[in-house]
Amino acid sequence: MSTLTIKNLHVTLESPGTTALRAGYGAGKPILNGINLTLPKGKTHVIMGPNGSGKSTLGNTILRHPNCKIVKGTIAFGKNKLSSMKTDEIARAGVLLALQHPQAVSGVSVTNLLTIAVRKFSEKPKNFKMAHFRNDIKDTAKALHMPDEFLSRSLNDGFSGGEKKKMEILQLSLLPAKCVIIDEIDSGLDIDALKLVAKQITKLRARGVSIIIITHYNRILRWIKADRVHILHKGKIIESGTEALAKDIEKNGYSEYIDA
Amino acid sequence: MTAKPEIIDVRVSADEMRVVPIVWLGEGDRHIKARVLMNAPGGSAKVLCLFLAKQGTLKLETEVIHDAPNTFSRTLVKGVLDGNAVANYEGLVTIRKGSKNADADLNEHAILLSPNARAGAIPRLEVLENEVKAGHGATVGKVGENELFYLATRGLPRAEAKRLIVRGFLSAFVSEFPKEEAEKINAALERI
Numbered sequence: 192m193s194t195l196t197i198k199n200l201h202v203t204l205e206s207p208g209t210t211a212l213r214a215g216y217g218a219g220k221p222i223l224n225g226i227n228l229t230l231p232k233g234k235t236h237v238i239m240g241p242n243g244s245g246k247s248t249l250g251n252t253i254l255r256h257p258n259c260k261i262v263k264g265t266i267a268f269g270k271n272k273l274s275s276m277k278t279d280e281i282a283r284a285g286v287l288l289a290l291q292h293p294q295a296v297s298g299v300s301v302t303n304l305l306t307i308a309v310r311k312f313s314e315k316p317k318n319f320k321m322a323h324f325r326n327d328i329k330d331t332a333k334a335l336h337m338p339d340e341f342l343s344r345s346l347n348d349g350f351s352g353g354e355k356k357k358m359e360i361l362q363l364s365l366l367p368a369k370c371v372i373i374d375e376i377d378s379g380l381d382i383d384a385l386k387l388v389a390k391q392i393t394k395l396r397a398r399g400v401s402i403i404i405i406t407h408y409n410r411i412l413r414w415i416k417a418d419r420v421h422i423l424h425k426g427k428i429i430e431s432g433t434e435a436l437a438k439d440i441e442k443n444g445y446s447e448y449i450d451a
Numbered sequence: 452m453t454a455k456p457e458i459i460d461v462r463v464s465a466d467e468m469r470v471v472p473i474v475w476l477g478e479g480d481r482h483i484k485a486r487v488l489m490n491a492p493g494g495s496a497k498v499l500c501l502f503l504a505k506q507g508t509l510k511l512e513t514e515v516i517h518d519a520p521n522t523f524s525r526t527l528v529k530g531v532l533d534g535n536a537v538a539n540y541e542g543l544v545t546i547r548k549g550s551k552n553a554d555a556d557l558n559e560h561a562i563l564l565s566p567n568a569r570a571g572a573i574p575r576l577e578v579l580e581n582e583v584k585a586g587h588g589a590t591v592g593k594v595g596e597n598e599l600f601y602l603a604t605r606g607l608p609r610a611e612a613k614r615l616i617v618r619g620f621l622s623a624f625v626s627e628f629p630k631e632e633a634e635k636i637n638a639a640l641e642r643i
Contacts, residue, residue, distance in 0.1 A: 254604050257596055278603035279612075287604065294601035298619025307615065308605040345619070362605060 193269030195230040195253075195286070195370050195401060200264035202245075202252050202426075219260075222248040224426035226264070230370070235402040235416065237437060239409075240423035241445050246405045247291055249423070250372040254278050254288045268370060283312050285369030289359035289376055291405075295347040301358060302328055302342045305365055312367050324365070331361050335387050352379030360391045370401040377411045389414035409441035422448050456510075459485040463494035463522075470497045472632045473511070476639045477504025477536055484512045487524070495523035499627055502530035502538050503617075503639050509538040517546040517553040517583075528559040529624050531617050532568035533643075539571040544587070548579045557587040562594060562620055564613060614643055 202223035222245045230236050240246050252259040253266055255278045266273040271284045282288075296304070305328060306321065332342055335357045347355050356376050363371050373392065377385055392415050396402060404411065412434055420437045422430040422445070430436065430448050440448075463469050475481055487496045498513050515524045526542055544555045561570035572589040594616050602612035618640055625636050 254600075256600055277608075278600060279606055279608045282604050282606035290601065290604065294595075294597050296598060296601065296616065296619060298622055299615055303619075304602070304605060304607075304615070307611070308607055311606045311608070311611075366605065 193232055193271075193285075193369055193401070195228070195403075196265075196267045197226050197228040197253075198265045198267075200226040200249075200252070200266065201262040202248060203260050203262055204248060205258050205260050221262070222259075222426050223252065226423075226426070226428060228421070228428065230401050230403060232369075232401055233396070233399045234418040235396055235404065237404045237406060237412065237417045237420045238423055238428075239406060239420060239437060239440060241449070242407075244423045245426040246423055247374055248426075250288055250291075250374045250403070250405055253286065253372055254281055279311075282366075285312075285314070285367060287363050287366060287368045287371045289356075289363050289371065289373045291374040291378075293347050293355045293359055295345065295350075297345045297348055299346050300343045301346050301362065304346060305362060308366060314367055327365055328361075331364050331391070335361055335391065336384075337361070353381065353384050356380055357384065357388060360388050364391050364395065368395065368400050370403075371395060372403045372405065374405045375407065376404070377406055377408055385411060386414060409437040412437055424449055456482040456484045456512075459483065461485070461487045461496070463487065463489045463491065463496050465491035465519075466493040467491075468495045470499065470627075470629060472628050473498070473500040473513075474628075474632050474635060475500075475502040475504060475509045475511075475530075475538070476635065477502075477507045480508045482510040484514075486514045486516070488516045488518065489522040489524065490516075490518040492519045493521045494519065496525075497627070498524070498526040499624070500528040500530075500540075501621065501624060501628070501632075501636055502528075502532070503621070503636065503643070504530075504532055504536035504538070505534035506536050508536070511538065512541045512543075514543045514545070515555065515557075517544070517550040517555060520549070520551040520553070522550060523554045524556070526555075526557040527624070527627075528572075529561070529621060530570065531562045531564060531620065532570055533564040535565070535567040537569045540573070542572070542574045542587075543577070544575070544585065545577045546580050546583050546585060550580045551582045553580065553583040553585070555583070555585045559589040560620075561591045562617065563591065564594060564617070617643060 200223050203219050204222050261274050268286050273281050417434050421428045542557050544557050546553045557574050559572040570591045574587040574589050576585050576587050578585050599612050625633050
């Protein structure tokens with residue numbers, strides 16, 4: 192059984208400037224200061240926290256972003272020691288990340304990317320056939336109310352915030368994921384789009400995929416059942432609880448936990 | 452560098468449409484000088500240059516001269532350099548007096564895949580007529596770490612991700628080339 196296990200994780204941010212990693216931090220600044228987290232197979236955990244608490248850095252570190260330097264601690268997924276693997280190897284082990292700020296890739300369509308990427312995975316979906324896979328791409332796009340043209344346009348190039356987020360979920364839904372980290376998928380989505388995205392996440396959950404949802408808001412939990420909610424502050428998990436914790440934060444803010 | 456430049460000399464007749472394709476795939480050092488003269492009304496020319504090289508040096512000079520009304524030109528240079536390949540480009544577009552409604556554009560975009568590859572671009576416009584449209588631009592960039600990270604999070608190894616980005620960068624441009632050149636370029640794209 193593949194459990195994601197993060198032990199005493201300390202991370203510094205090496206070179207600032209990329210928006211996904213919150214520009215403004217100095218080089219080598221400690222961002223995560225001893226994270227411990229266990230995500231059993233098929234469970235959904237939510238990580239909440241104020242701006243700059245290290246949420247995105249945690250997601251990026253699990254996928255070994257070159258700017259996130261692990262100073263101490265380990266990340267493992269089942270037998271795979273993610274903390275000593277390369278990003279693409281981690282992805283092919285089934286650990287996927289939906290980025291908060293997905294990159295535009297000019298001249299490469301999502302169909303293009305997915306059909307190349309899926310061949311790289313050794314564990315393909317059952318009875319895998321490329322023709323079926325192409326149909327699955329179309330069906331998933333339809334389920335997300337994305338017109339076909341998005342499947343052949345340059346990926347994320349000139350897409351709106353919401354379209355980019357949908358594209359992330361589309362890719363995670365189609366690649367053979369075992370554990371997904373979903374970084375602020377709810378920012379920039381209107382309520383209808385959020386429902387569609389939540390539906391895809393629920394499908395992943397039903398497939399037994401482990402899920403980490405990074406978010407500022409409780410609202411996505413109206414449609415997705417969370418097994419555990421953690422509050423991240425100054426690079427540490429300062430509180431863990433049930434969905435009631437997320438509701439409490441929505442009502443009273445973070446101050447009660449942060450000041451404590 | 453070879454001393455003698457290869458000369459391409461083209462004259463565009465009235466209402467004629469010409470494509471001037473130039474391809475360098477790093478097969479050796481080359482110095483290419485292309486000159487396109489449009490001295491009859493309504494002529495149009497596309498000067499297309501694509502380079503894709505791991506080694507060698509390209510020196511490319513293009514000159515497009517508008518010397519008649521309603522002439523149209525596009526000079527587009529696009530390339531990818533790896534290893535220690537070098538490409539230096541000087542592009543000139545001249546719009547002479549009397550070339551009313553001339554429309555000219557000059558662009559170079561290059562991507563560098565290695566720290567030892569180099570690309571230089573000097574685009575120049577000389578416009579002596581008022582009622583014209585003219586533009587130019589040049590960019591030289593590296594394949595960004597953020598792009599590579601993004602593709603890696605979808606399971607693509609670094610080399611494969613780079614290949615995908617290069618193909619994406621050039622593929623739409625390749626389709627503007629005549630068949631013979633396009634086939635050569637596509638074969639080279641298969642090899643990277």
